[in-house]
Amino acid sequence: MARHTARDLRSENRFEVLHALFELGPSTRQELARHTGLSQATVATLVTEFLSGGVLHIAAVERNTGGRPQERLTIAPDRGRIVGVDVAETYVDAVVHDLALGVLGHAEVALDEEENDPAYVVDGIVRAIDGAVGADATERARVIGVGVSMPGHVHPDAGVSVFAPNWDWHDVRIEELLEDLAIPVYVDNPLKAVILSEMWFGVGNAVDSMAVVNLGTGVGAGIALDGSLIRGITNNAGEWGHTLLELDGRACRCGRRGCVEAYVGAPGLRTTLAEIDPGHPLLRQQRQRDFVERVAQGLAAGDPALSVLVLRTARYLAAGLGDLVNLLDVPHITLTGWASEALADRLVPAVRDELPHHVLPGSLAGLVVEPSRVPGNAVALGMAAFTLQQFLTRLGLASPARTRPRPDPEPAGFSRRAGTVPSPGPDAA
Amino acid sequence: MARHTARDLRSENRFEVLHALFELGPSTRQELARHTGLSQATVATLVTEFLSGGVLHIAAVERNTGGRPQERLTIAPDRGRIVGVDVAETYVDAVVHDLALGVLGHAEVALDEEENDPAYVVDGIVRAIDGAVGADATERARVIGVGVSMPGHVHPDAGVSVFAPNWDWHDVRIEELLEDLAIPVYVDNPLKAVILSEMWFGVGNAVDSMAVVNLGTGVGAGIALDGSLIRGITNNAGEWGHTLLELDGRACRCGRRGCVEAYVGAPGLRTTLAEIDPGHPLLRQQRQRDFVERVAQGLAAGDPALSVLVLRTARYLAAGLGDLVNLLDVPHITLTGWASEALADRLVPAVRDELPHHVLPGSLAGLVVEPSRVPGNAVALGMAAFTLQQFLTRLGLASPARTRPRPDPEPAGFSRRAGTVPSPGPDAA
Numbered sequence: 001m002a003r004h005t006a007r008d009l010r011s012e013n014r015f016e017v018l019h020a021l022f023e024l025g026p027s028t029r030q031e032l033a034r035h036t037g038l039s040q041a042t043v044a045t046l047v048t049e050f051l052s053g054g055v056l057h058i059a060a061v062e063r064n065t066g067g068r069p070q071e072r073l074t075i076a077p078d079r080g081r082i083v084g085v086d087v088a089e090t091y092v093d094a095v096v097h098d099l100a101l102g103v104l105g106h107a108e109v110a111l112d113e114e115e116n117d118p119a120y121v122v123d124g125i126v127r128a129i130d131g132a133v134g135a136d137a138t139e140r141a142r143v144i145g146v147g148v149s150m151p152g153h154v155h156p157d158a159g160v161s162v163f164a165p166n167w168d169w170h171d172v173r174i175e176e177l178l179e180d181l182a183i184p185v186y187v188d189n190p191l192k193a194v195i196l197s198e199m200w201f202g203v204g205n206a207v208d209s210m211a212v213v214n215l216g217t218g219v220g221a222g223i224a225l226d227g228s229l230i231r232g233i234t235n236n237a238g239e240w241g242h243t244l245l246e247l248d249g250r251a252c253r254c255g256r257r258g259c260v261e262a263y264v265g266a267p268g269l270r271t272t273l274a275e276i277d278p279g280h281p282l283l284r285q286q287r288q289r290d291f292v293e294r295v296a297q298g299l300a301a302g303d304p305a306l307s308v309l310v311l312r313t314a315r316y317l318a319a320g321l322g323d324l325v326n327l328l329d330v331p332h333i334t335l336t337g338w339a340s341e342a343l344a345d346r347l348v349p350a351v352r353d354e355l356p357h358h359v360l361p362g363s364l365a366g367l368v369v370e371p372s373r374v375p376g377n378a379v380a381l382g383m384a385a386f387t388l389q390q391f392l393t394r395l396g397l398a399s400p401a402r403t404r405p406r407p408d409p410e411p412a413g414f415s416r417r418a419g420t421v422p423s424p425g426p427d428a429a
Numbered sequence: 430m431a432r433h434t435a436r437d438l439r440s441e442n443r444f445e446v447l448h449a450l451f452e453l454g455p456s457t458r459q460e461l462a463r464h465t466g467l468s469q470a471t472v473a474t475l476v477t478e479f480l481s482g483g484v485l486h487i488a489a490v491e492r493n494t495g496g497r498p499q500e501r502l503t504i505a506p507d508r509g510r511i512v513g514v515d516v517a518e519t520y521v522d523a524v525v526h527d528l529a530l531g532v533l534g535h536a537e538v539a540l541d542e543e544e545n546d547p548a549y550v551v552d553g554i555v556r557a558i559d560g561a562v563g564a565d566a567t568e569r570a571r572v573i574g575v576g577v578s579m580p581g582h583v584h585p586d587a588g589v590s591v592f593a594p595n596w597d598w599h600d601v602r603i604e605e606l607l608e609d610l611a612i613p614v615y616v617d618n619p620l621k622a623v624i625l626s627e628m629w630f631g632v633g634n635a636v637d638s639m640a641v642v643n644l645g646t647g648v649g650a651g652i653a654l655d656g657s658l659i660r661g662i663t664n665n666a667g668e669w670g671h672t673l674l675e676l677d678g679r680a681c682r683c684g685r686r687g688c689v690e691a692y693v694g695a696p697g698l699r700t701t702l703a704e705i706d707p708g709h710p711l712l713r714q715q716r717q718r719d720f721v722e723r724v725a726q727g728l729a730a731g732d733p734a735l736s737v738l739v740l741r742t743a744r745y746l747a748a749g750l751g752d753l754v755n756l757l758d759v760p761h762i763t764l765t766g767w768a769s770e771a772l773a774d775r776l777v778p779a780v781r782d783e784l785p786h787h788v789l790p791g792s793l794a795g796l797v798v799e800p801s802r803v804p805g806n807a808v809a810l811g812m813a814a815f816t817l818q819q820f821l822t823r824l825g826l827a828s829p830a831r832t833r834p835r836p837d838p839e840p841a842g843f844s845r846r847a848g849t850v851p852s853p854g855p856d857a858a
Contacts, residue, residue: 153789153790153791162791163789163790209661209662221756223756225654225657225659226657228654228655228657230654230757231758232638232757232758232759232792233638233758233759233760233795234758234760234791234792234794235758235791236755236758236789236791236792237756237757237758238756238758239756239758239789239792240755240756242755242789243672243751243752243755243756244673244674244675244748244749244751244752245673245676246673246675246676246678246687247674247675247678247745247748249675249676254789256751256786256787258675316676319673319676320673322672322673322685323672323673323752324756326665326668326669326671326672327650327652327666327667327668327669327672327753327756328659328661328666329660329661329662329663329664329665329666329667329668330661330662331662357685358685360582360592360665360668360671360683361582361592362582362591362592362663362665363661363662363663363665363668365663366662
């Protein structure tokens with residue numbers, strides 16, 4: 001059995017307190033102890049550490065009759081800025097958060113689906129971050145960390161994209177390639193980010209075990225069981241998109257045939273439409289996001305071929321979700337990702353109709369499938385939360401001083417509202 | 430987030446100490462504290478409780494130069510007897526264990542695959558237990574609990590078989606039907622029993638995350654992640670046999686089409702052989718266990734159709750295991766169950782050859798697939814271990830006195846070696 005070290009436990013306790021503050025809002029030490037199950041002494045020690053690091057501040061002091069005054073604590077949003085970056089096959093979205101993970105602004109850069117040079121992708125990441133943060137040196141200096149999600153297999157401790165099938169990347173050292181930012185970088189897989197978002201800011205407040213299914217170019221599942229995020233032995237857990245729907249079925253970009261992704265990822269939708277109506281005009285749409293958006297518009301306009309597309313896709317999706325539920329017996333699944341957002345209105349009810357044909361009776365009763373309630377970009381939010389965890393760990397391991405040099409001064413400020421940066425491709429959202 | 434109560438933690442600590450004793454053998458309090466990560470004070474309290482309940486005894490006292498004498502503790506095997514009962518579609522196997530979970534004897538009763546009356550199955554369970562324990566009243570009185578595994582969906586706290594598709598059972602109250610035994614009964618699903626066996630007595634000493642795949646009439650997976658047994662929200666997790674190999678494929682007894690079980694369960698092997706050679710003489714074998722045993726014999730004799738059967742089955746199995754690994758990123762899978770035991774020599778190497786076609790590169794390196802090393806009947810052993818946990822919980826909740834009446838005196842003793850009870854069907858093993 002793996003044993004936790006004292007340092008692990010200290011880190012975990014720190015995140016428990018942080019998570020409680022997100023859940024409860026401004027809280028007393030007693031409330032935090034009650035909610036986390038930690039001892040009053042442990043909570044008091046962590047709060048002192050957080051206060052001295054400027055991560056918390058005292059929001060109010062309450063005087064109850066007879067008792068001692070009670071300090072109500074809250075996260076200090078202006079202690080720093082955190083950028084969560086969602087790097088997908090067709091875009092980079094960089095979102096600036098305050099320390100309380102409130103969204104301050106974002107910038108999106110389109111990526112050409114055909115380009116796979118790491119330098120091209122890294123350039124897109126840097127431009128998105130620049131666009132979101134702006135060039136004002138004072139503002140840039142407040143950024144305590146950047147969390148970058150990369151599709152495929154990621155090794156967070158090493159900051160490496162181990163394998164990204166979409167770009168045919170092997171062992172690309174993302175963290176090193178982003179060294180010029182002169183900001184601590186945390187790299188992880190988007191499936192881990194979306195499940196953290198759900199656990200902290202979505203239905204995780206009500207359920208302990210769940211999956212969040214991410215539908216875009218690629219598809220996958222973030223999984224939490226009994227309150228723990230499931231990473232797997234190499235951080236590769238959640239590759240639900242590469243479980244079988246049909247042995248020897250459609251070719252998948254992972255090299256196998258018949259994977260779920262080949263049916264319910266955006267390119268899979270196009271394949272299904274081509275089977276339904278090979279001459280359908282939407283098949284001329286080259287860009288995936290344009291294609292899926294036009295499908296949503298065509299559905300609203302009553303296109304019968306697209307209605308068949310939704311029903312077939314719902315059946316494929318329900319079959320894949322059925323496998324996930326039969327194996328893990330989770331009571332709750334949320335859908336996230338740009339393809340899900342575009343189609344959820346029609347897709348989710350159709351999936352629910354199909355589920356009883358695919359889920360064992362013992363797991364079907366009470367099963368909820370719904371669109372994610374996490375606001376904004378759940379990948380970027382989750383990456384910001386991981387980056388905040390990393391920052392707190394650094395705070396706890398040493399003094400709150402920076403361990404990397406500050407960036408050089410540059411002009412301008414945070415774009416506090418959605419900003420868009422000039423894009424190299426025609427697919428900018 | 431779910432919070433542990435103090436009682437939960439106390440139960441968990443108790444099992445940690447027990448598990449450490451199984452792993453380490455006779456141990457000092459210091460060794461138990463070091464191994465479990467529990468405090469010396471907690472270990473001392475639990476050891477005192479166990480000693481007063483007769484569960485532990487002092488195996489030796491060591492005097493080191495200068496130090497205080499150290500007591501070396503071990504589980505007291507003769508404190509009681511535990512019967513683990515493996516109830517499958519075609520047989521009941523009851524195994525008598527001492528309190529240290531050493532096997533003292535067993536008895537097997539064949540079940541007619543066509544019979545589905547609960548009274549018939551319960552009669553088989555009672556006869557197997559009687560055969561294993563014997564009729565001596567002194568020996569029977571030493572039985573502190575019986576753990577009965579039931580196929581399908583089981584609710585352990587209620588002692589209920591919620592849904593057993595093989596028998597079309599719904600909400601059969603097994604614990605009540607076994608009341609005449611006058612022994613505490615614990616009911617669970619065999620997938621939970623085999624993964625507990627692996628964690629305590631198999632490769633669980635070396636790995637924290639793994640799956641054990643059970644191949645028999647039905648198939649399924651016991652799953653452990655980061656040292657925790659995965660039960661799911663309704664204790665229904667692990668139904669890997671009811672994940673898809675092929676949408677709209679072979680009919681499965683669960684009502685869906687294309688499930689893994691329809692390809693790699695014993696009836697699935699027969700279907701595959703019929704596809705390879707519809708006139709093959711083995712297809713005349715009516716009984717599943719006879720069929721699989723003859724397949725093993727025919728393979729040894731060089732039957733070419735059976736070699737094709739192994740290769741196709743290995744491909745189906747590798748595809749299903751690939752899904753399990755891609756989703757959960759476990760580094761270790763063991764195979765257990767009677768069909769696996771009969772065919773492992775030929776099947777396991779063929780599965781290993783197929784795995785690279787089905788597992789993502791990030792999860793493939795270091796992946797081990799091997800036959801289970803758990804000795805004897807892993808289902809019965811796991812059920813005995815659960816029953817021991819229950820007994821310790823009862824010990825901790827009240828005095829070690831019995832909470833149910835002792836059975837009436839009866840003659841004879843434990844059958845200390847394998848015993849067989851007359852069977853109603855021709856399929857006795």
